[in-house]
Amino acid sequence: MARAATTSDAFNAVAEPRRREILNYLALQERPVGDIVASLGLEQPSVSKHLGVLRDVGLVHVRRDGRRMLYRTNAEAIRPLHEWTKTFERFWQHQLSRVKELAEGKSRLSDKV
Amino acid sequence: MARAATTSDAFNAVAEPRRREILNYLALQERPVGDIVASLGLEQPSVSKHLGVLRDVGLVHVRRDGRRMLYRTNAEAIRPLHEWTKTFERFWQHQLSRVKELAEGKSRLSDKV
DNA sequence: TTGACGTATTCCTATATGGGAATGTAATGT
């Protein structure tokens, strides 16, 4: 079996760095494709294809404005990702406190970090 | 160009559902490969290969225990993912509050939601 | 040493890219 499609879910869709850049760019306000092209320095067909993937998994919304297509990030679709990563939050907090102790010279873990 | 390697970063590595399951399983305590195989119902070579990917991007740590290899999740490597998704937190919070207002009849945004 | 156990690696194949180039299509102005 090959790798799962990039359109299979948000996790696969955001694995591509350019798609994350696009989501960042479209987070604050909707923008036409041309603006994304200019902003990210990618070819227009490339941007359209990335937007297609993002659309398929619901990471962006679109509406037509004359001959332009206005895209914007649908943050709600990023939430499952956030929730999953959040379940590990307490673990790195534990590690942080250890690092802090170390920095403060309160432990003998110097051979572990 | 083809898709980026699964070992290129944490985003690509966790795109695979089974690897997320493995990370969930190894979050609380270290476990030998055999336990993962039994727990997730995958073939042993498959598990070893997934662990290899997770190792390459630092998502798990390993240590040998006799003929067993004990793996555990390195939550710190998940943090970049959490940080990125976190930047969108305020957006879905906005949507939520707007939905709430709407439900409470406190706004005239009915044409926007 | 030999055998068994626990893992890792190699070989194979169907499938899915992401980018470049070229082309198709919808909407607007004249």
Added chain:
DNA sequence: ACATTACATTCCCATATAGGAATACGTCAA
């Protein structure tokens, strides 16, 4: 109707899987 603008889609190709099967490797017990 026609040219132009703004995007989307298609074709092509090098590359990277994920899983299955078979095999190699490292460690321990007898």
